[in-house]
Amino acid sequence: xxxxxxxxxxxxxxxxxxxxxxxxxxxxxxxxxxxxxxxxxxxxxxxxxxxxxxxxxxxxxxxxxxxxxxxxxxxxxxxxxxxxxxxxxxxxxxxxxxxxxxxxxxxxxxxxxxxxxxxxxxxxxxxxxxxxxxxxxxxxxxxxxxxxxxxxxxxxxxxxxxxxxxxxxxxxxxxxxxxxxxxxxxxxxxxxxxxxxxxxxxxxxxxxxxxxxxxxxxxxxxxxxxxxxxxxxxxxxxxxxxxxxxxxxxxxxxxxxxxxxxx
Amino acid sequence: xxxxxxxxxxxxxxxxxxxxxxxxxxxxxxxxxxxxxxxxxxxxxxxxxxxxxxxxxxxxxxxxxxxxxxxxxxxxxxxxxxxxxxxxxxxxxxxxxxxxxxxxxxxxxxxxxxxxxxxxxxxxxxxxxxxxxxxxxxxxxxxxxxxxxxxxxxxxxxxxxxxxxxxxxxxxxxxxxxxxxxxxxxxxxxxxxxxxxxxxxxxxxxxxxxxxxxxxxxxxxxxxxxxxxxxxxxxxxxxxxxxxxxxxxxxxxxxxxxxxxxxxxxxxxxxxxxxxxxxxxxxxxxxxxxxxxxxxxxxxxxxxxxxxxxxxxxxxxxxxxxxxx
Numbered sequence: 365x366x367x368x369x370x371x372x373x374x375x376x377x378x379x380x381x382x383x384x385x386x387x388x389x390x391x392x393x394x395x396x397x398x399x400x401x402x403x404x405x406x407x408x409x410x411x412x413x414x415x416x417x418x419x420x421x422x423x424x425x426x427x428x429x430x431x432x433x434x435x436x437x438x439x440x441x442x443x444x445x446x447x448x449x450x451x452x453x454x455x456x457x458x459x460x461x462x463x464x465x466x467x468x469x470x471x472x473x474x475x476x477x478x479x480x481x482x483x484x485x486x487x488x489x490x491x492x493x494x495x496x497x498x499x500x501x502x503x504x505x506x507x508x509x510x511x512x513x514x515x516x517x518x519x520x521x522x523x524x525x526x527x528x529x530x531x532x533x534x535x536x537x538x539x540x541x542x543x544x545x546x547x548x549x550x551x552x553x554x555x556x557x558x559x560x561x562x563x564x565x566x567x568x569x570x571x572x573x574x575x576x577x578x579x580x581x582x583x584x585x586x587x588x589x590x591x592x593x594x595x596x597x598x599x600x601x602x603x604x605x606x607x608x609x610x611x612x613x614x615x616x617x618x619x620x621x622x623x624x625x626x627x
Numbered sequence: 628x629x630x631x632x633x634x635x636x637x638x639x640x641x642x643x644x645x646x647x648x649x650x651x652x653x654x655x656x657x658x659x660x661x662x663x664x665x666x667x668x669x670x671x672x673x674x675x676x677x678x679x680x681x682x683x684x685x686x687x688x689x690x691x692x693x694x695x696x697x698x699x700x701x702x703x704x705x706x707x708x709x710x711x712x713x714x715x716x717x718x719x720x721x722x723x724x725x726x727x728x729x730x731x732x733x734x735x736x737x738x739x740x741x742x743x744x745x746x747x748x749x750x751x752x753x754x755x756x757x758x759x760x761x762x763x764x765x766x767x768x769x770x771x772x773x774x775x776x777x778x779x780x781x782x783x784x785x786x787x788x789x790x791x792x793x794x795x796x797x798x799x800x801x802x803x804x805x806x807x808x809x810x811x812x813x814x815x816x817x818x819x820x821x822x823x824x825x826x827x828x829x830x831x832x833x834x835x836x837x838x839x840x841x842x843x844x845x846x847x848x849x850x851x852x853x854x855x856x857x858x859x860x861x862x863x864x865x866x867x868x869x870x871x872x873x874x875x876x877x878x879x880x881x882x883x884x885x886x887x888x889x890x891x892x893x894x895x896x897x898x899x900x901x902x903x904x905x906x907x908x909x910x911x912x913x914x915x916x917x918x919x920x921x922x923x924x925x926x927x928x929x930x931x932x933x934x935x936x937x938x939x940x941x942x943x944x945x946x947x948x949x950x951x952x
């Protein structure tokens with residue numbers, strides 16, 4: 365049997381699955397929007413606002429998560445202390461939570477009866493409540509995104525040659541200089557990859573938003589509302605396609621920037 | 628420009644309690660090149676890192692540069708140049724960026740920095756490579772860039788941690804000569820760590836042979852070779868034989884033995900290996916004790932022949948052999 369034919373036969377099952385469960389539904393989704401669906405979402409400012417706030421929350425989540433994960437990851441990768449393993453296990457615990465549980469945790473913290481509200485009330489101020497808004501959603505996504513970003517950063521930090529940092533310091537570089545010239549450039553591919561995954565997850569995350577409030581206007585929520593409550597299939601399909609396209613565009617940009625290291 | 632280094636009571640114990648370096652005193656003269664020589668785990672790199680400021684000595688230890696106590700000064704303020712075995716060049720900068728890094732972070736004016744970088748490129752025979760990326764350089768070029776980067780900010784002390792170990796033999800020899808010439812022309816105080824005794828002999832004004840966290844002996848290459856302080860130094864710096872004589876056990880260098888064919892000789896030739904300048908002959912006596920002799924490649928006895936062994940020089944008087952403990 366010629367090699368080409370054998371290769372074609374071997375790849376056929378994967379191709380069939382790819383076609384049946386990805387390309388065909390995606391094509392149908394794209395078509396299902398119809399001219400009407402696309403016209404509606406392109407002309408209705410509400411959907412544009414929704415897309416903007418979705419991308420904004422995802423970008424904010426990515427920035428905050430990367431900042432926290434880089435600091436914590438660098439520290440954990442270089443420092444050995446008693447309880448380090450336990451701390452790491454606690455930090456990566458949210459990996460096991462569905463989005464709804466994360467939303468519930470945010471309500472426990474910043475909801476009407478939450479910890480922050482009670483403390484601010486006890487201190488003589490107003491109830492501070494931010495669980496049911498975009499800030500609450502941001503907090504939930506950050507909490508949810510930290511574990512895998514942290515693990516990626518730690519893996520990359522452990523591979524950095526410690527001699528590079530020592531060389532920079534011997535030449536007179538301050539801690540900030542070492543961070544700017546050695547650590548961040550060394551971590552850049554990992555940070556881009558982790559950031560892309562973080563962004564994609566935050567764009568599509570639904571459970572947390574659903575648990576927090578239905579009036580949060582992020583795209584997955586809008587799609588859900590159009591689809592189940594208003595049976596507006598064309599608009600839901602068009603929005604889904606738009607969301608996928610926007611996320612793919614951002615990931616492609618990240619991949620370009622990192623020279624292929626991103627997911 | 629060059630400074631004298633003094634270590635007083637400097638030891639280093641790891642958090643687990645194992646001792647990397649027993650407390651020691653060490654004086655390095657201004658402009659001197661001191662080689663720290665020893666097998667891996669002997670504490671030579673720890674000692675270098677204490678001088679660099681990458682490790683702090685145990686309580687009580689102090690490090691002085693020209694009388695200034697720098698014990699509490701972190702490496703970024705000690706103004707030392709470091710060269711590593713792994714080169715440790717910054718992959719995100721080109722050759723000129725690497726060499727000029729120390730000038731940039733110290734705030735040297737741009738024009739002056741560029742002049743100094745060009746000067747270093749010329750000195751290290753790297754002309755025209757300033758814009759190259761690090762991946763595009765050979766191992767020897769990388770180590771020359773690392774040297775240039777360490778020297779560019781005119782450090783008070785130059786510290787080299789096995790800088791040639793990652794290179795192949797030919798290149799190592801060539802770069803060793805270049806480093807030797809460089810250290811002499813700069814007149815900088817340098818500490819050079821290696822496990823290679825040939826490198827130590829070629830480079831050092833003095834060699835400190837280290838064993839298990841202690842300096843076993845410090846002196847010129849000749850001192851260490853001809854008057855080793857103990858069995859360890861005798862065995863690590865050059866080859867030695869243990870020879871039982873009527874006066875007791877003696878340590879003898881292989882090149883100080885000569886062989887004469889003799890049917891009544893005490894030794895049998897086991898193996899003769901041609902090494903180029905000499906032939907290394909392995910001998911065994913009736914009791915199974917082995918002896919190595921380096922002899923000229925003329926009429927060498929063949930394996931199986933019986934030979935008598937003659938001294939052709941002095942035996943080594945180590946303190947350990949002279950006064951058996």
